[in-house]
Amino acid sequence: MSTSARSSLVIVGAGLAGVRAAESARNAGHDGSIVLVGAETALPYERPQVTKEALLAGASPRHYVEHDQLVGRLGVQLRLGTRATGLDRRRRLVRTSDGKIGYDALVVATGAQPTPCPWGNLDGQVSTVRTARDAVLLHRVLTGRRRVVVVGAGLIGSEIASAAQALGAEVTLVERGCGPLEASHGRSLAEHLARLHRTAGTRLVTGAAVTSLVRAGASVAVDLGSGERIVAEHVVWAVGVRSDLGWLVGSGIRVAEGVLCTTAMVTNDPAVFVAGDAAQVVATDGPQAAPRSMSQSMAAAQGLVAGHNAVTPPGSWSRTTATPYFWSTWYDRRIQGVGVPSARSTVLQEGGGTLHLYEHRGRLTGAVGIDAKASVRRVRELLREGSSSGAHAAREMTGRPA
Ligand SMILES: Cc1cc2nc3c(=O)[nH]c(=O)nc-3n(C[C@H](O)[C@H](O)[C@H](O)COP(=O)(O)OP(=O)(O)OC[C@H]3O[C@@H](n4cnc5c(N)ncnc54)[C@H](O)[C@@H]3O)c2cc1C
Structure with a gap:
């Protein structure tokens, strides 16, 4: 018997947070339906490998769970290649690119998207990286290109620079601060990480802001505030992410940089939960809110909490207590x-x-x-x-x- 009156659970976003929410709902005794809606056509895969193994090999990363396990064992109805386009909370309906889906409880797990390059993609000469498909495409580009500029030396930009170098490209990494992660982790670490890039042979240009990107024949010219112009065959724009929550506009769900929620991962609507990169926890229900840590471990921990709480009564809700953790591999x-x-x-x-x-x-x-x-x-x-x-x-x- 189901543990709650919430017989239909809809999870929007088929990444790690969405998968963990489905597993957790079943573990909590939910025997109603679970519909997992995902904009990508691939089964949920290890996103951190996109800029690591997948970029190096030009192949898709491993799946978190195989089809048989997700559909057979967990009884999840998969709606891949389907994008949520709107939310009607009064009628408890998610509008999608493929029709409407009713829910009793909803988990939003739509992750984040790379911040787009303000000068566009210049007919494919500028790219951003988030998906398995992006990794496969970029692998081809990097393998054939001599000079590559990566803009942004955060975790993802640094991983791309490292992979590009391993693929034989001549890499220039452009960073606004004095080195990687300066804004979040301070100067001492940033200087240390800068040495790591330089020792490995990547040209790291620090204290530099890009003022324009223009096509120059088969190349791209990257202009910096210092007056320097760097010419390359390809540019990767890696200056952060933002949550794409346009489909929630007008729904009444409170959104800032992410979907606002408590440490129980519940939003301002007790039937709507959120997890992973899409979530922004605010300190309204406990001594300490979890910081917004867009990482694998946080997405997993929040997915487990959101899935559990979505199908159980508030008296038995769990809360996220996970310590933020990330890892990265460069050179x-x-x-x-x-x-x-x-x-x-x-x-x-x-x-x-x-x-x-x-x-x-x-x-x-x-x-x-x-x-x-x-x-x-x-x-x-x-x-x-x-x-x-x-x-x-x-x-x-x-x-x-x-
Ligand atoms: C390239 C890269 C490397 C990373 N490396 C590391 C690392 O080394 N270590 C680490 O800890 N973390 C790493 N991270 C961060 C980590 O992968 C994320 O924090 C984690 O994947 C977030 O999981 P999520 O399920 O919230 O979102 P996602 O994995 O982004 O999944 C969300 C899914 O929702 C889908 N979606 C979005 N909008 C809609 C919609 N409207 N309708 C339907 N579906 C939608 C998206 O297409 C996507 O498939 C990396 C991230 C990236 C991009």
């Missing part, structure tokens, strides 16, 4: 971030790796490790325990302050 170096960065950081050496430890008012808040797996794991444990000071954490780590 075979493992970069891992845990917790929340703050203004003050200490740099420690661990074997061949480095750990940037963040603290606020003496308390440990997070860390970023470069080839420092064991230390990052320990910081994660200390953050979960919730009582560690920055000094205590530094003493615990293998090295001494550098």
Whole structure:
């Protein structure tokens, strides 16, 4: 028997958050229907591999779950290649490119999209990367091109630069700050990561803003505020993401940068939940709201909570308590971030790796490790325990302050 009166669950967005929501609803005892609506035609796949293995190999990433498991074991009705276009909350209907779907509970898991290049795609000479298809197309472009400019040295831009170099391209990486992740993680880490790019042979131009992109024959000219012009055969625009929530306009669901929700992943409508990159948790229902961490681990954790809560009564709702965590790989170096960065950081050496430890008012808040797996794991444990000071954490780590 179903655990709630909500017999039909509709999940919009067939990424990691959507899949985890479906699994979690079944685990919570939901025996009604589950419809998973996804704009992409592929089964949900490992999105982090888009700029890693998939870009290097020119092949689609692995699926999170196979068709038999999703449809057979979980009993999910798949509506792939279908885009949600509107929401009628009064009649509890999702409008899609392929008709209307009624729901008792709805989970929004529509992720995010790359910020588009203001100068357009110049007939395919400028691209952005989010999907498996993007990776396959970009692989072909990078393999055949000599000079490539990547704009934005965040996690994704840095991964693309690293893959492009491995594919034999001559790479220039253009970054507004003094190095990767400066705005979020501070100068010390940014300078460290900048050295990593330069040591690997990528030309990193920092403190640089792109002022125009224009076609120059078969090439693109990238003009910088400094007056420098870089000419390349292809440009990848990787300056961040934004949630594409236009289909919720007029529905009354509260939206800012993402869909606003509590740590129970419920929106201002108790029948509508949200998870993953589309979600923006606000601190209305607990001492601490989860920061907006667009990462794999957060999408999974929030998907589990949203799916569970969508099919159970409020008295048994769970909440997200996950510690933010991300990882990235550049030039075979493992970069891992845990917790929340703050203004003050200490740099420690661990074997061949480095750990940037963040603290606020003496308390440990997070860390970023470069080839420092064991230390990052320990910081994660200390953050979960919730009582560690920055000094205590530094003493615990293998090295001494550098
Ligand atoms: C290239 C890349 C590399 C990354 N690397 C890492 C990494 O190394 N480590 C890490 O922790 N995180 C990484 N991330 C972030 C991580 O992949 C995301 O945080 C995670 O995938 C978010 O999952 P999601 O389910 O919320 O969204 P998504 O995975 O974006 O899935 C959302 C799905 O919803 C669909 N959709 C959107 N709008 C609609 C609509 N209106 N109707 C129907 N369907 C819709 C989209 O097409 C998409 O398939 C990376 C992200 C990218 C793009």
